[in-house]
Amino acid sequence: MRSPFFKPSPSPSRSPLRFTPASSPMRHTLSESLVEENINTAESLIAEWDPSHQTSSSSSSLYRDRRPEAKQFLKSVKDLQAAMHFFVKENSSSDKLVRAQFLMQTAMKRLEKEFYLILSTNRQYLDPESISTRSSSVSEGDEDDSEDDLNFAGSGSESLGTPERTSPLSSATVMADLKAIADCMISSGYGKECVKVYKIVRKSVVDEALYRLGLDRTLTHSQIQKMDWELLETKIRCWLRSVKFAVSTVFYGERILCDHVFACSLPIRESCFGEITRENAIALFDFAESVGKCKKSPEKMFRALDMYEAIASIWPVIESTFSYDSSSAVRSQAVNALVKLGDAARLMLADFEVAIQKDASKLAVPGGGVHPLTRYVMNYLTFLADYSDILTDIVADWPVEAAVPDLSSDASPISARFAWLVLVVLCKLDAKAERYKDVALSYLFLANNLGYVVVKVRQSALRYLLGEDWVAKQEAKVKQYVANYEKMGWSKVLASLPEAQPAAEMTTDEAKDTFRRFNAAFEEAYKKQVGWVVADPKLRDEIKVSLAKKLLPRYREFYETHGAPLRRDTFREGIVRFAPDDLGNYLSDLFHGSEGSGSFSSGHSTSSSTGSSKKGRGH
Known part of the structure; x- marks a missing residue:
């Protein structure tokens, strides 16, 4: 088919060219001229921003100083790509191909520099907190928005190459700039250079964020297990304050940014995100696992439960943020931490029960008051009851071996576990009551201690775990202990008085x-x-x-x-x-523990006399 611009001469002698329809050389010539024109246009802009030239452009930024040219610059790169494809297909030995390749290399150096400048100088727009709270609308596939974000108000009215006053930047604009550059470099075959810059800069951002949180990522298992508990507890408190922010803000924000910037390539964004966060995330959960492996003691129980609860509460975020196959090690480390902390909690709970059973204190509390063991156990259990949701998971497959009296048969495993621990301490108190030589005092001791147990249960989450029926049964036992005390302590006094008997x-x-x-x-x-x-x-x-x-x-x-x-x-x-x-x-004046606070008068008294009244009562 002939070109509409070609008109053959009617006489061969009038034209220096011989027309051969089969070869159509003029069509190729025209295409080359159009491609060359595109190369010339691209060269004028790319050369101006050549970072190797000692000009003002070498220290300036395309996206910062003359943003309207940024879109044209990317278009020039696309034109160069088209030119290179044309020459590779039509004339691979053309010097124009070499020229286009050289311009492409120059353009990529400029874009690599721009990419670095945007990442390093716009951290206020790319900090994890800003990114993580952004709307999920900035996600892969928003190419139209990315293109629009390159434009500025009034940019169409100003000549190309003239710096203009731009509207304030935003996270969306900066992210769109990064995505546009990444798309361009990757499609041009320079993804490796782009990814390298991104990993270096963003890895430093994540490292700095975790450092500011106070997280120590250098501790080894051995160091943690040998650490003094007071110091380790300080580090645990820091970890507890930081872990949610680290996962839900730092790592999650990095995932959003990485997915957006490299939306065009799943392997690239998976590789980038994994390399940037994996080491820090594993260290974060490795610390928790190491704490779970430390020597166990009841006072460490609550910190272990705090850490377990912290990880469990953000588990959905962990799963979604580290969903890539390359991030499976992070998910596994978080699971390992939960397992070790759960095992530690079960072991400490078992040790706590054994400690109650082995309590060998022979102290008979003066006056039959509340025993220190009762106070310690019940205060411990009331605090523990606040973790009932977490403990429900931990003891789900750890049933109480014996039947627990006063508890409904359909009680949950966690309720049965708490009721069992209370029963253990009450049995221990029964044995301690036998140390009192006065039977009345032993009953008063039991009433005091069981009454303390009931009050603690009613005032805490234990009430919901043990149930109203359990509480009512214990209150009835307290009343029975009181009745036994009255009978043994005051029967002689009551027996000294006659029953209703006429005076005569x-x-x-x-x-x-x-x-x-x-x-x-x-x-x-x-x-x-x-x-x-x-x-x-x-x-x-x-x-x-x-x-x-x-x-x-x-x-x-x-x-x-x-x-x-x-x-x-x-x-x-x-x-x-x-x-x-x-x-x-x-x-x-009774039951205040003030022994000897009063005395009896030797003389008789009347209801109005103070001579026989007890003096010095300590009220």
């Missing part, structure tokens, strides 16, 4: 003997019990009210019937030593 049926001598027996029994009970303790104010008041209800009405009835005559006749003998109100005062 008791002689004066019988009344005197009754008062003497009551005085002796009450004084004995009071002197013995004034040093006893009920730590819980509510339980203390309940016991006092219960004693008063049992004792005062019977004494008041007897006192009103026989007390008045005897007070007149036996003043010196001190037969009637207590008025009913005096008994109430003495009872109110």
